[in-house]
Amino acid sequence: MKVIREKFHNQLVTMPRLFPINCYLIKEQKFMTLIDCSKKGESRKIIDVIQSEGCPLKHIILTHAHSDHIGDVDKIKKVFPKAEIILSEKENQDLNHKERKLSPLPVQVDRLVKEGDYVGSLLVKETPGHTRGSISLIDLRTHFAFVGDLIQTKGGNAIAGDRRFIFPFPAMATQDKTAAIQSFEKISKDQYARYYCGHGSYLENNSEKIQRMIARGNAKIN
């Protein structure tokens, strides 16, 4: 696991070359928040990074309920029993929905969130598309957006549903391409400084690149 340390967060990357999966540890003054938990088998390394910061883990937010984001959330919760497990209201409603194919959570959800809620310094934005209940988290200190699988940058910049030959997996698991484009249009209007996603490095705020991603996405629908 590769760890990219920034002032306000660490980016934890599983299999950085072959099949990168990101999760993020948001560092606040007195506590930390984990966004996503990578895949199964990675919890020990994630726990080590959390413990190395020497600050209590207060929240674990899942951007959506797919196995490469849920990972071993139950094992992480066992080590940090005070950490609240947070999921969006809509994703929680869909956990038992047969056709939406979300992975069952191995742990009890402690708190449900919706658009406009706060988790520490993070503002919740509903960004449906990859799944109906997908959320993004905005760090208001840095203006960085953590968007889950709303976009990918591995294999080429793409909005969820726009399949990239080298890394087609997020597109294959996307529920609603049109909704994903609308969600990305919505949050990119706010011009966040960086967009951190589930697979690949961050996308900087570059309107040309963003417009190209939106055009590519639309071309694949029409």
Ligand SMILES: [Zn+2]
């Ligand atoms: Zn993913």
